[in-house]
Amino acid sequence: xxxxxxxxxxxxxxxxxxxxxxxxxxxxxxxxxxxxxxxxxxxxxxxxxxxxxxxxxxxxxxxxxxxxxxxxxxxxxxxxxxxxxxxxxxxxxxxxxxxxxxxxxxxxxxxxxxxxxxxxxxxxxxxxxxxxxxxxxxxxxxxxxxxxxxxxxxxxxxxxxxxxxxxxxxxxxxxxxxxxxxxxxxxxxxxxxxxxxxxxxxxxxxxxxxxxxxxxxxxxxxxxxxxxxxxxxxxxxxxxxxxxxxxxxxxxxxxxxxxxxxxxxxxxxxxxx
Amino acid sequence: xxxxxxxxxxxxxxxxxxxxxxxxxxxxxxxxxxxxxxxxxxxxxxxxxxxxxxxxxxxxxxxxxxxxxxxxxxxxxxxxxxxxxxxxxxxxxxxxxxxxxxxxxxxxxxxxxxx
Numbered sequence: 001x002x003x004x005x006x007x008x009x010x011x012x013x014x015x016x017x018x019x020x021x022x023x024x025x026x027x028x029x030x031x032x033x034x035x036x037x038x039x040x041x042x043x044x045x046x047x048x049x050x051x052x053x054x055x056x057x058x059x060x061x062x063x064x065x066x067x068x069x070x071x072x073x074x075x076x077x078x079x080x081x082x083x084x085x086x087x088x089x090x091x092x093x094x095x096x097x098x099x100x101x102x103x104x105x106x107x108x109x110x111x112x113x114x115x116x117x118x119x120x121x122x123x124x125x126x127x128x129x130x131x132x133x134x135x136x137x138x139x140x141x142x143x144x145x146x147x148x149x150x151x152x153x154x155x156x157x158x159x160x161x162x163x164x165x166x167x168x169x170x171x172x173x174x175x176x177x178x179x180x181x182x183x184x185x186x187x188x189x190x191x192x193x194x195x196x197x198x199x200x201x202x203x204x205x206x207x208x209x210x211x212x213x214x215x216x217x218x219x220x221x222x223x224x225x226x227x228x229x230x231x232x233x234x235x236x237x238x239x240x241x242x243x244x245x246x247x248x249x250x251x252x253x254x255x256x257x258x259x260x261x262x263x264x265x266x267x268x269x270x271x272x273x
Numbered sequence: 274x275x276x277x278x279x280x281x282x283x284x285x286x287x288x289x290x291x292x293x294x295x296x297x298x299x300x301x302x303x304x305x306x307x308x309x310x311x312x313x314x315x316x317x318x319x320x321x322x323x324x325x326x327x328x329x330x331x332x333x334x335x336x337x338x339x340x341x342x343x344x345x346x347x348x349x350x351x352x353x354x355x356x357x358x359x360x361x362x363x364x365x366x367x368x369x370x371x372x373x374x375x376x377x378x379x380x381x382x383x384x385x386x387x388x
Contacts, residue, residue, distance in 0.1 A: 089360075089361035092361035092363070092364055093371065095360075096360060096363070096364075096370055096371045099386065103364035121347055176299055177298075221322075221385050222297065222299060222300060
């Protein structure tokens, strides 16, 4: 993970880095005294396709406020989690409004950082461990998921179908109601079917988590989506114009699912052009 | 998903229920003007999200938040107030969001984007 710390007072910045090191033992921790240097660093990470995972920002900086800096960092790295570290309480509401995940009063100690990260309900200690898997999805012919070249078997057929649908939606978020209409075409969206949908979501997430790839599903409130940046997939390559992918298409796309026909019609049209 | 709304003022509660129901059309929205009743409800059923007023007659939104957390540690708590003054205390108990009233559909959408 990449972790950024910004404070215009050198000694405080050094202390902060010491505390951060206690929390993030094996991660990259970079500190700056100025906001502009921090932005350069963020741009540099983006240029190398790297994420900025956490930014710990002082608010009273020279030249710009920590709030302004946070907004600029978010423009470059949408997923960065912002934690403000300040001696003052007056920006607490502004911090909520700009979707910060933490607001720590100085002096910042490791235990306060841990408390804040624990409250996020994410597996922040292990987010790095999940990454190196090779995740490949085959959509031409029948739909299958491969992790490190092993075909994945889902505990429930509908959990597999849900995952296929998330792949078909190409990273777009879907609601539980939409899941019901896809998985149980002929049934209304009511308490019973919504509950069944939740069971299917849990089952799918359990299977993926056991494979160490739980983080390819992004869940926000009542929406879920697939993080397509982590997935290799023939149909995505097809749309990018990749010749091998285009040649591997034989007129069948997720053939076991009837809702996939719409995408298949589009593929057929593009393949014959 | 079960969304609980707790707010003493009946008129504000009614408005809040319609705002939240508009943003979450598929979920169960349940409102209480009495925080004790809200607690009773949460002691038997799972609540996933809560919007609670900070200043209420019999208890504070903070005290309620703590009790709800003991029931479900993953609950998303959002506090509401007329003023920004409690925002720093809201950070201390790691709430999901802090909203200044009047709460609108737009502010609830902003809250969702936060996580």
